[in-house]
Amino acid sequence: xxxxxxxxxxxxxxxxxxxxxxxxxxxxxxxxxxxxxxxxxxxxxxxxxxxxxxxxxxxxxxxxxxxxxxxxxxxxxxxxxxxxxxxxxxxxxxxxxxxxxxxxxxxxxxxxxxxxxxxxxxxxxxxxxxxxxxxxxxxxxxxxxxxxxxxxxxxxxxxxxxxxxxxxxxxxxxxxxxxxxxxxxxxxxxxxxxxxxxxxxxxxxxxxxxxxxxxxxxxxxxxxxxxxxxxxxxxxxxxxxxxxxxxxxxxxxxxxxxxxxxxxxxxxxxxxxxxxxxxxxxxxxxxxxxxxxxxxxxxxxxxxxxxxxxxxxxxxxxxxxxxxxxxxxxxxxxxxxxxxxxx
Amino acid sequence: xxxxxxxxxxxxxxxxxxxxxxxxxxxxxxxxxxxxxxxxxxxxxxxxxxxxxxxxxxxxxxxxxxxxxxxxxxxxxxxxxxxxxxxxxxxxxxxxxxxxxxxxxxxxxxxxxxxxxxxxxxxxxxxxxxxxxxxxxxxxxxxxxxxxxxxxxxxxxxxxxxxxxxxxxxxxxxxxxxxxxxxxxxxxxxxxxxxxxxxxxxxxxxxxxxxxxxxxxxxxxxxxxxxxxxxxxxxxxxxxxxxxxxxxxxxxxxxxxxxxxxxxxxxxxxxxxxxxxxxxxxxxxxxxxxxxxxxxxxxxxxxxxxxxxxxxxxxxxxxxxxxxxxxxxxxxxxxxxxxxxxx
Numbered sequence: 208x209x210x211x212x213x214x215x216x217x218x219x220x221x222x223x224x225x226x227x228x229x230x231x232x233x234x235x236x237x238x239x240x241x242x243x244x245x246x247x248x249x250x251x252x253x254x255x256x257x258x259x260x261x262x263x264x265x266x267x268x269x270x271x272x273x274x275x276x277x278x279x280x281x282x283x284x285x286x287x288x289x290x291x292x293x294x295x296x297x298x299x300x301x302x303x304x305x306x307x308x309x310x311x312x313x314x315x316x317x318x319x320x321x322x323x324x325x326x327x328x329x330x331x332x333x334x335x336x337x338x339x340x341x342x343x344x345x346x347x348x349x350x351x352x353x354x355x356x357x358x359x360x361x362x363x364x365x366x367x368x369x370x371x372x373x374x375x376x377x378x379x380x381x382x383x384x385x386x387x388x389x390x391x392x393x394x395x396x397x398x399x400x401x402x403x404x405x406x407x408x409x410x411x412x413x414x415x416x417x418x419x420x421x422x423x424x425x426x427x428x429x430x431x432x433x434x435x436x437x438x439x440x441x442x443x444x445x446x447x448x449x450x451x452x453x454x455x456x457x458x459x460x461x462x463x464x465x466x467x468x469x470x471x472x473x474x475x476x477x478x479x480x481x482x483x484x485x486x487x488x489x490x491x492x493x494x495x496x497x498x499x500x501x502x503x504x505x506x507x508x509x510x511x512x513x514x515x516x517x518x519x520x521x522x523x524x525x526x527x528x529x530x531x532x533x534x535x536x537x538x539x540x541x542x543x544x545x546x547x548x549x550x
Numbered sequence: 551x552x553x554x555x556x557x558x559x560x561x562x563x564x565x566x567x568x569x570x571x572x573x574x575x576x577x578x579x580x581x582x583x584x585x586x587x588x589x590x591x592x593x594x595x596x597x598x599x600x601x602x603x604x605x606x607x608x609x610x611x612x613x614x615x616x617x618x619x620x621x622x623x624x625x626x627x628x629x630x631x632x633x634x635x636x637x638x639x640x641x642x643x644x645x646x647x648x649x650x651x652x653x654x655x656x657x658x659x660x661x662x663x664x665x666x667x668x669x670x671x672x673x674x675x676x677x678x679x680x681x682x683x684x685x686x687x688x689x690x691x692x693x694x695x696x697x698x699x700x701x702x703x704x705x706x707x708x709x710x711x712x713x714x715x716x717x718x719x720x721x722x723x724x725x726x727x728x729x730x731x732x733x734x735x736x737x738x739x740x741x742x743x744x745x746x747x748x749x750x751x752x753x754x755x756x757x758x759x760x761x762x763x764x765x766x767x768x769x770x771x772x773x774x775x776x777x778x779x780x781x782x783x784x785x786x787x788x789x790x791x792x793x794x795x796x797x798x799x800x801x802x803x804x805x806x807x808x809x810x811x812x813x814x815x816x817x818x819x820x821x822x823x824x825x826x827x828x829x830x831x832x833x834x835x836x837x838x839x840x841x842x843x844x845x846x847x848x849x850x851x852x853x854x855x856x857x858x859x860x861x862x863x864x865x866x867x868x869x870x871x872x873x874x875x876x877x878x879x880x881x882x883x884x885x886x887x888x889x890x891x892x893x
Contacts, residue, residue: 212702215702216701216702219702225673225674225676226700330566330567330568331568333568345859346865347694347697347867350690350693351690354688354690354883354886354887355879355883357567358555358559358879358880358882358883358886359558359559359562359879359882360879499845502842502845504863505862505863506863516688516875516879517869517876519848520847520848520849520850520869520870521869522689522867522868522869523866523868524690524865524866524867524868525842525865525866525867525868526860526863526866527860527862527865532859533860536698536701536702536703536859537701539701539702540697540698540700540701543697543700543701544697548890548891
């Protein structure tokens with residue numbers, strides 16, 4: 208998707224904005240290829256897949272060495288994997304003064320020491336390290352926090368719904384359907400991982416909360432994020448997805464009791480990350496009608512930022528926090544941002 | 551406020567982010583002064599006011615000549631006035647390859663030809679021209695539209711409440727008070743200009759709509775923006791603020807009739823800018839409960855962006871769209887952004 212967007216806009220960017228994007232290397236999970244004069248972003252994917260004589264076996268160390276050897280001015284590295292191995296190479300890449308752009312959460316939610324190494328390398332060498340799309344896809348969340356912080360504001364609290372899946376499930380949990388049926392709906396509509404527990408365990412949302420907390424200057428580790436389990440142990444331990452759903456159905460009455468108790472008080476359940484006072488916690492909250500979280504629809508994400516300057520009225524950003532097209536667009540924006548800094 | 555924010559963060563920016571901000575020239579509406587080694591942002595305002603031997607009479611041409619003569623690397627010009635004269639000098643400043651940063655709407659809502667000249671100068675020379683705070687103060691609206699557009703997305707529709715005053719009045723128009731009383735409240739709480747008609751005529755909101763439309767690539771002039779009058783002619787023609795309020799009270803019944811008709815259909819009135827299909831229009835709309843505009847509180851602004859990529863779920867940005875502190879913070883962010891591009 209990113210390659211298609213680059214292909215479709217390379218000319219307009221060069222002509223209208225004097226920004227020249229040149230794809231000089233590419234890799235998928237098996238092969239990699241290079242051409243300092245430029246690869247065609249239209250065709251590179253299928254060449255990697257179908258024309259082994261044009262490429263070589265992929266190897267992240269060799270990939271980095273190749274970029275360094277090419278020694279092109281204004282090179283940038285873009286990682287669109289979810290790989291730990293690639294994330295582990297960012298320090299070497301930044302050390303070579305090559306910007307890193309990524310939607311991959313691994314490095315950003317890695318142990319604090321590695322995170323700090325990357326941030327320090329980026330800052331000390333003035334090399335862009337851009338990862339807007341690690342949280343809420345292309346919604347301008349990270350850049351906003353960074354702008355506020357750089358300009359001397361202090362973020363005091365972030366409240367956020369960071370999981371599209373959990374947003375969808377709780378936005379639609381209105382008593383018309385049992386909880387387990389909503390999870391089945393979410394799965395059927397492609398909102399969940401193959402095993403919905405990979406969303407319902409809120410680990411991915413917690414990783415995003417960690418990234419936001421760190422962006423605000425908090426020295427947190429993933430292990431210190433407090434995650435309130437949505438599911439009881441019986442569901443988590445179920446040996447298969449079918450067994451999980453069978454267990455979940457047994458919990459429908461308990462979920463409904465919690466929902467209707469909230470509804471009786473004019474409230475609704477939302478699974479919210481709260482980052483405040485140096486800590487981050489994700490939990491099921493009862494929100495009243497005027498809460499910004501009650502305005503969520505579909506699988507929308509929302510981030511509510513309270514700071515010294517946004518003290519009485521918060522800054523709110525809302526919208527789709529996932530999806531190939533918006534995410535690719537956000538990565539592309541970060542590439543352009545890096546290009547502008549380098550020109 | 552901006553000077554205080556710079557003063558308070560100069561050290562941290564230099565130490566933690568290697569961004570050196572040096573104030574080398576300053577002017578108020580009467581005097582201007584320079585020091586290539588740096589002016590103290592803490593004291594410069596009072597020196598301009600109280601120590602005429604340190605400064606000279608202000609003159610925008612002389613100010614620009616002085617910056618050019620100093621020929622400092624990475625100079626930037628920041629206009630925090632609302633002056634047409636200063637805005638008219640941006641072309642000369644950009645032509646000298648000096649970035650312009652401003653919350654002043656004048657140049658951005660000037661005749662299209664001047665707007666285009668400035669945008670072309672900025673692009674052709676790679677000189678930042680940054681004006682995030684001309685619309686909704688520091689809310690990340692302009693930068694988001696710019697990011698989307700640069701990365702090949704196409705904004706299809708913007709719906710927005712761009713006036714804090716009109717937001718406050720209509721958010722609180724719930725039948726408990728007559729319309730004229732709400733306008734009096736808004737004035738008493740400092741939400742309006744001395745003459746509230748300067749807000750109620752929606753000209754300022756229309757100027758912001760024009761800036762957004764142009765950012766989306768529409769070649770619009772201010773005269774082509776359609777503004778639905780909120781007030782009848784009798785109110786607009788009233789010779790004084792007191793006379794205006796007397797006239798407005800006569801209209802209370804009509805406003806209430808319109809409100810209660812909407813309320814009977816489960817709707818509420820909001821004054822909304824809609825930018826779509828190459829045109830921009832501001833009008834009083836009846837919004838239903840699920841509308842994002844019904845979630846507005848206080849004097850909040852909101853911008854709802856629908857694009858090719860944000861097609862089914864829009865991107866929503868909401869929060870305070872005015873205020874000295876957030877606006878200064880946004881201008882400061884733009885200064886830092888320019889600095890990063892220049893380094």
